[in-house]
Every structure is written in C-alpha cells, then in structure tokens.
Amino acid sequence: VASDTRDRLVRTTSRLLRKQGYGATGLNQVMAEAQAPKGSMYFHFPGGKEQLAAAAVDHFADRVMRRLDRGFEEADSVAEAVATFFHEYIEHFRRTDFAEGCAVATVALDAAAAHEALADATGRALRGWIDRFAEALEAEGRSPAEAHRLATLIVAVIEGTVVLGKGERSTEPFVAVSAVLRDLLTPADALAPAN
Amino acid sequence: VASDTRDRLVRTTSRLLRKQGYGATGLNQVMAEAQAPKGSMYFHFPGGKEQLAAAAVDHFADRVMRRLDRGFEEADSVAEAVATFFHEYIEHFRRTDFAEGCAVATVALDAAAAHEALADATGRALRGWIDRFAEALEAEGRSPAEAHRLATLIVAVIEGTVVLGKGERSTEPFVAVSAVLRDLLTPADALAPAN
Numbered sequence: 001v002a003s004d005t006r007d008r009l010v011r012t013t014s015r016l017l018r019k020q021g022y023g024a025t026g027l028n029q030v031m032a033e034a035q036a037p038k039g040s041m042y043f044h045f046p047g048g049k050e051q052l053a054a055a056a057v058d059h060f061a062d063r064v065m066r067r068l069d070r071g072f073e074e075a076d077s078v079a080e081a082v083a084t085f086f087h088e089y090i091e092h093f094r095r096t097d098f099a100e101g102c103a104v105a106t107v108a109l110d111a112a113a114a115h116e117a118l119a120d121a122t123g124r125a126l127r128g129w130i131d132r133f134a135e136a137l138e139a140e141g142r143s144p145a146e147a148h149r150l151a152t153l154i155v156a157v158i159e160g161t162v163v164l165g166k167g168e169r170s171t172e173p174f175v176a177v178s179a180v181l182r183d184l185l186t187p188a189d190a191l192a193p194a195n
Numbered sequence: 196v197a198s199d200t201r202d203r204l205v206r207t208t209s210r211l212l213r214k215q216g217y218g219a220t221g222l223n224q225v226m227a228e229a230q231a232p233k234g235s236m237y238f239h240f241p242g243g244k245e246q247l248a249a250a251a252v253d254h255f256a257d258r259v260m261r262r263l264d265r266g267f268e269e270a271d272s273v274a275e276a277v278a279t280f281f282h283e284y285i286e287h288f289r290r291t292d293f294a295e296g297c298a299v300a301t302v303a304l305d306a307a308a309a310h311e312a313l314a315d316a317t318g319r320a321l322r323g324w325i326d327r328f329a330e331a332l333e334a335e336g337r338s339p340a341e342a343h344r345l346a347t348l349i350v351a352v353i354e355g356t357v358v359l360g361k362g363e364r365s366t367e368p369f370v371a372v373s374a375v376l377r378d379l380l381t382p383a384d385a386l387a388p389a390n
Contacts, residue, residue: 019308020218020305020306020309021216021217021218021301021304021305021306022216022218022219023215023216023217023218023219023220023305024217024218024219024305024306025218097308098307098308099308099309101304102304102358104358104362105300105304105358105362106216106301106304106305107362108358108359108361108362109216109296109297109300109301109304109357109358109361110215110216110218110219110301110305111215111216111219112293112361112362112364113214113292113293113294113361113364114215114294119362119363119364122361122362122363123362123363123364123365125362126358126359126362126363127363148371149371149372149374149375150375152359152368152371152372152375153352153371153372153375153376155355155359156351156352156355156356156358156359156368156372157348157351157352157355158355159354159355159358159359160350160351160352160353160354160355160356160358161351161355162304163297163299163300163303163304163321163351163354163355163358164303164321164347164350164351164354166303166304166307166308166317167299167300167302167303167307167314167317167318167320167321168314168317168318168321168322169307169308169314169318170318173347173351176343176344176347176348177344177347177348177351179344180344180345180347180348180379181348184375184379
C-alpha cells in the first residue's frame, strides 16, 4: 500500500540520519534500503530530500516522546526516568556498535542553518522534549522557570553524551554523566533522612 | 608556500565541518574555498577526505584547547570560565547566524562509526577537553573521580547545547543551561556567607 511505502521511506531515512548524518544520506540509498518502488519518492515527497528529512525528524521525535512518556509512567522520579533512558541508550549503542545516534542532532548540526523546514522540524522536536521534561519536573514541585532550565540541561546532556559516546566509541561518558545527573535531579528533600 | 596551502586546506575543512558536517563537505568545495592549487590536496593528504578531516578535527581541537587554557588563566573559577565560554559561543552564533557549530561533534555523529582514523581524532579531541576541565576542577579541590565525572558533563553540555542552539536557531538554550551549570560548578564553600 502507498502509505506503507511512505512509512518505510521515513523510517529508513531516520535510521540513516542517525548513522551518517544529513549530507551523506542520499535519496537513492533511501529508496534502495526502503525497497521503495520507482516514483514513490516524489509521489510522497515532492519537496525531495528536505521534505523527507523533515518527516524523518518528526517521526524520530515522536518515537522518543513515546519512550519518554513510558519512562515517566514507569519511574518514580525524573531522576530515575533519566537514568533508565541513559541505560537504554548504552544498550542501543552496544547493539549497533556506536553507529546509531540521534536523528535530530545530525540534522540540527548539518542542515538546520541552511534549510528553514529542517530548522522548523529540529526546533519542534527539541522544544517538545524539553517541554515534556519540564512538565515532569514541575510535577515534582519545581518552579516553571527552574523546570525549564533543568529540562533544557537534560536534553543538552543527552544530545552531548551521544556526541561523546560516538566520538569516543565508548559508553563510559554515559556512565559518568548519568551519575552527576542523578545527584542534580534528586530533589533535596529526597536526600534528607526519612523519619 | 606548500605549508600555507596545507594550513588553508585544514582551516577551510574545519570551517565547513562546523557548518555542514562531514557528508556534505567534498574535496572540490574545500579546494575551491581554500584556493588551493591543483594537485595540492593529494600531495598533502594522500589519504583523501578521511585524512583531511582528521587533520581538521585535530586543528579545531587545538584551537578550543588554547581557548580553554586562556579561559582558565583569566577566570577565578571553573564556573566563571565555563560561563565565559558559553558567552563567547552565543556571540559566535550571533555572528555566524547559527551556522558554525563544533567540528568534532559533526564528525563524531556522522563518520566516527565508519572511519577508524576519524574516531581516533574525535576521541582524542573529546578526551583532551575532558582532561583539561578535570585538571582545573581538581585544582579547585575536587577528587579525581568527581572531577572526571563533572568534566565529562561539562563537555557533554557544551556539545549538546550547540545541538540545541543550531536546532532551535536560538541562543536561549545557552542562557538556560549556563545558569544550571554555574550553580552546579560553584563549590559549596563559595556559596557560604563570607565572614
């Protein structure tokens, strides 16, 4: 079905962006890896690579958002949800031999400055994640301003640790950073002796 | 002179990596923008794009390291040095209309997984910066283990905030993150009332 093809094109693009960035990801490779019929690319994405990549960023952002929602549901605190998220990223890096990073980060660094539609997509993704973390932090009693600042830091740390993990081909940065974040995110009253 | 040409090739590549990433940066564009004579590319870089990009990452890493050294020399604390570094990045983003990010980050995300020499270069750069921050944090009395963890977080935050700044085309993430980092890096005794 046509919509299956569109979905395969988007998912394949998202995976390639995570592996090799925007510049290296060409339409021919996407079509081949998605096993998409000839003509389907410009049928679904008349705007070409820019439109396809924007859809892939939106797709990836939604996937991460669902994982965040699940994480907040299962964890007792933002600190615990973030720790679990880092743990899952370590596992993912091990599974993919450090190949798959963040589709939003590569598009933001490589292409957002030159392509308005891609800056819109990466901005939407990043602000969405930050707002989701901020919402969870507010639910723990932080003020809106403090929650926003901390949420921005959390998303920056996640993106930056992916850079470190890929750049060092190591999961050690995730372990180091995760320990600092846990202390930072544990509300002071949770550290007080219970009685 | 030959070494001037090599230097121009390296500096041009570093700038293009910051703007558009590894995949989009082709040898022809580098040669044209560096105004390099025909044949000079393979004379200086017989290993082609991979070798050139590794040299550009080393060059960029050294430049950042010199800026860090200067920052630590001029500032009274790591917290102040980091704040100044963020402030300079905001100015740089404004000047370049969010075009120029970090040459190490784009190579780490786009190409380190597939190219051994590039993973070596990005790993060297990132570990060098982390060690430099850790050294400064130890000089403020942190234990080696704590200094390493905090230094890893600082470098992750810098890399991640560049992703946010470019992805949102905004300097606001730098301001938000900088406030959290300042609190985190100010030693507890510096916060105590002076008397």
